[in-house]
Amino acid sequence: MATTPQDAAMLVLMRDQPGAGTKPEVLLVKRRSDRGFETGAYSFPGGALERIDYLPVALALSPGVTAEEAALRMPDVESSSRALGFWIAALRQTFAEADFLLARYGDGTLWEPSANDLRTLVWQRRSWQKGDTNFPNMMHELERWLATDLLVYFAHGLTPETPSPRFSTRCFLARVPFRVSPLPETSLAVDQLWVTAEEALRRHASGELQTTAITAKILQLLEPFSTAESAINHHLRLQSAEAL
Template sequence: MATTPQDAAMVVLMRDQPGAGTKPEILLVKRRSESGFETGAYSFPGGALEPIDCLPVSLALSPGVTAAEAALRMPDAESPSRALGCWIVALRHTFAEADFLLARSGDGTLWEPSENDLRTLVWQRRAWQKGDTNFPNMMHELERWLATDLLVYFAHGFTPEAPPPRFSTRCFLTRVPFRVSPLPETSLAIEQLWLTAEEARQQHVNGELQLTAITAKILQLLEPFPTAEGAMSHHQRLPSVESL
């Protein structure tokens, strides 16, 4: 009997390296075994869509992308709220696994956390992990809004039917400045690697790096681009997303 795939989202974080002729690096993470979403092999930050991601309290965190705009880009989504929920869960897991909180301040500027802000975020994430708060409440307490406008929806794929659970995975692309520092600790991911697409694929071929099937396909798509901005601009212009 075929398993109905769960909606999920993942984010490819790219950063341009300083120096001429260098290819952009891509963040790969290995999740803790209890996280339940494609554990074991290296992949991109991501996770399953949860009901809270589609509630008004979460959708209100996205002033840069509306539910109607998300549905236009994702016409096969069940509803506009579930479409925008994919943007929400993508950034929620970028914070949970990659240690980056891509957010904007009230004036619309991209938030660059100070050292004191980073300490507050560590405390907030611990409270979230213990169940003392949830992600939208945490964001509202911080008075920050998710920078959903920085995400380019560029690919859609399905994980294998076995072993379960199976996911219908929406893939987003974004660029982080090389100077940006993540939080001083990692939660759901036990390892993080910054590699170029070519380096990661070569290590995978050599048996040195285990990748999920979707991850390997995405790396192949991104390998030709000399800059992160070039990859984003190319996929933003495409009328439809890549099928993985």
């Protein structure tokens, strides 16, 4: 008997390399085999949508994208708050797995964590992992807003029926500066890799790099673009997400 796929979100971080003629890179992570979502191979950061992602405490962290705007991009989602929850989930999982936290100061400028911010984040992440707090409360304590406006929803795909569980995954794309650095203490992934889509596909075809099915399809979508900006602009112009 077929089971209903779980909702999930995935975020492709893309950066332009310095120098003429270079192709943009994307960030791939390798999860531990006990994590449950697309494990054992390289993938983009992501995971299951959780109820906390679409509660008011989380939605309040997204001044750049409203629930109504999210619903326009995802008309097949049952409620506007749940639609915006996918944006929140993508950023939450990217922080949990890849140590990148895309956030803004209260004045709207992109957050660049200070040394004191990093110490606070380490403590708060440990508290989050122990279950003493949650991601939205952590952000409220930091007094930072999630940079949901940086995310472009561009694809929707289903993971294979086996192995279970199966996921209905909403895929987002965000451009980040080349010199952006991860925060300390990666915890849910055993490795991460910046690589061009072209190189990742070549290594996947040769058997050198194992990727998930959705990851391979996304790499194929992104391979033609010469810059991260051109990929972003292309998908901004589309009226609907691509089916994977």
